[in-house]
Amino acid sequence: MQVITNSTVRAVLQARPAISHKGDFGRVLIIGGSQQYGGAAIMSASAAVYAGAGLVSVASDLSVLSGLHARLPEAMFIDYQQPFVQWSSAVQAADVVVVGPGLGITSFAVELLRKILQTIQPTQTLIIDGSALSIIAHEKLTIPNTQLILTPHQMEWARLSGVAIEQQTVATNQTALAAYPNATLVLKKHYTEVYHQQQVQQLTIGGPSMATGGSGDTLTGIIAAFCGQFGTHYQTICAAVYTHSAIADELAKTQYVTLPSQVIQTLPHYMAKMIHQS
Ligand SMILES: NC(=O)C1=CN([C@@H]2O[C@H](COP(=O)(O)OP(=O)(O)OC[C@H]3O[C@@H](n4cnc5c(N)ncnc54)[C@H](O)[C@@H]3O)[C@@H](O)[C@H]2O)[C@@H](O)CC1
Numbered sequence: 371m372q373v374i375t376n377s378t379v380r381a382v383l384q385a386r387p388a389i390s391h392k393g394d395f396g397r398v399l400i401i402g403g404s405q406q407y408g409g410a411a412i413m414s415a416s417a418a419v420y421a422g423a424g425l426v427s428v429a430s431d432l433s434v435l436s437g438l439h440a441r442l443p444e445a446m447f448i449d450y451q452q453p454f455v456q457w458s459s460a461v462q463a464a465d466v467v468v469v470g471p472g473l474g475i476t477s478f479a480v481e482l483l484r485k486i487l488q489t490i491q492p493t494q495t496l497i498i499d500g501s502a503l504s505i506i507a508h509e510k511l512t513i514p515n516t517q518l519i520l521t522p523h524q525m526e527w528a529r530l531s532g533v534a535i536e537q538q539t540v541a542t543n544q545t546a547l548a549a550y551p552n553a554t555l556v557l558k559k560h561y562t563e564v565y566h567q568q569q570v571q572q573l574t575i576g577g578p579s580m581a582t583g584g585s586g587d588t589l590t591g592i593i594a595a596f597c598g599q600f601g602t603h604y605q606t607i608c609a610a611v612y613t614h615s616a617i618a619d620e621l622a623k624t625q626y627v628t629l630p631s632q633v634i635q636t637l638p639h640y641m642a643k644m645i646h647q648s
């Protein structure tokens with residue numbers, strides 16, 4: 371299996387053109403968070419901002435607003451409890467939509483996800499994570515034709531694919547992924563694998579310092595920002611996956627656990643270093 375290296379990151383990252391503006395670097399909408407899991411939306415949005423997305427909005431429960439703005443004033447906010455018609459234009463305006471981190475699996479979340487899946491257009495990038503994966507598996511929702519990225523951990527992939535964790539091999543994963551033609555699968559685990567049709571690449575970095583709530587929520591924001599800036603391609607997604615773990619490994623040289631917030635803070639420095647070294 372091909373190993374993802376930092377040469378993929380160097381090939382994907384680009385220095386910013388001088389003549390540019392925020393609209394050039396991706397409009398990202400994170401739909402997630404809830405009273406129980408507000409931090410997930412904040413971490414995902416923070417990762418997107420710190421990884422360079424031009425404009426980041428969060429659609430979440432109103433209880434998330436003050437914490438979000440205290441931590442991340444760069445992000446805009448939408449109260450997702452409003453009637454959907456009042457903010458569906460924000461879904462349509464996004465280049466990249468992330469749905470699921472911290473969304474929960476309530477009946478409200480199920481109905482919201484149905485509406486998002488009905489609204490998303492083929493040209494848009496849709497990253498489905500966390501609770502949204504579990505809802506899709508449970509409710510057997512159909513995912514529309516879009517630039518689709520699935521980011522399950524092994525248990526979420528077991529729910530979605532029906533393949534038990536101990537049965538998850540390259541062959542069984544590829545067979546199950548055929549149910550989502552054109553999708554890219556980021557199967558998160560120790561040594562995450564990234565699948566797209568017949569391609570599969572694997573991380574050989576990252577480690578147990580990352581085994582803390584919010585690591586995956588953070589990854590969705592990095593993938594969203596990279597796709598918003600560098601285009602939704604297989605290599606872009608591999609570069610985002612590598613960046614997340616490379617930063618954690620660097621921090622793990624002196625830290626027992628690498629907090630998602632610290633990984634997020636380090637993103638702009640790591641990205642500058644990768645650009646200047648290439
Ligand atoms: N601060 C926050 O707001 C947080 C919110 N979170 C959200 O909480 C919701 C539920 O997600 P969870 O993943 O906690 O719950 P799930 O019930 O979906 O899965 C977690 C369980 O899966 C099992 N598992 C097996 N293999 C695994 C693997 N390779 N990686 C991770 N787990 C594996 C573990 O037993 C674990 O307890 C999601 O929407 C998520 O985004 C979590 O990210 C935790 C932090």
Ligand SMILES: Nc1ncnc2c1ncn2[C@@H]1O[C@H](COP(=O)(O)OP(=O)(O)O)[C@@H](O)[C@H]1O
Nearest residue numbers: 558559560576577578580581583584585586587
């Ligand atoms: N032991 C480990 N080795 C390598 N990577 C890990 C390890 N534990 C967790 N990770 C990484 O951390 C992230 C966890 O994602 P996820 O389980 O969705 O977290 P959460 O939902 O809490 O944000 C994934 O990118 C996963 O690969």
Ligand SMILES: [Mg+2]
Nearest residue numbers: 500523586587
């Ligand atoms: Mg997760």
